[in-house]
Amino acid sequence: MNKIIVRCSMLIVALLLSIASFAQQQPQMADVMRSNGKIYVVVAVCLTILIGLFIYVFLVDRKISKIEKES
Template sequence: MKSKIILTCLVLCSFIELQAANTSVDEQLYQSLHGHGSMNVVVAVFAIILIGLFITLYRIERKITRLEKEIKN
């Protein structure tokens, strides 16, 4: 599972690298975050927080699943 995720990330990264023939990825990201009067960075920050909360939710769920299995056995 983990290796698949890492592989997907690598493939995505290489796509971004190919897209950025002239400017660096970092510079492109900088430009896009500045869009709409720097509003894009607020959206990105909020998305990161949501992702963080989803990961937390997922981890809690996994704990409960493990506990359920233990109780069953």
């Protein structure tokens, strides 16, 4: 009985170790967003804000145009 527990726990440790080593050796895929200190994430955030602002200004523009036509 004791032997089985030892063997099981060793197996679990081995599995955990393999998981840990797996985590260290993440395959380097073409991950643009994580390269260069993640600067592309900043670019994406700023672009989102910029385009959002433009959409907002555009909608206000359209609303004013509509009111101008009505009056």
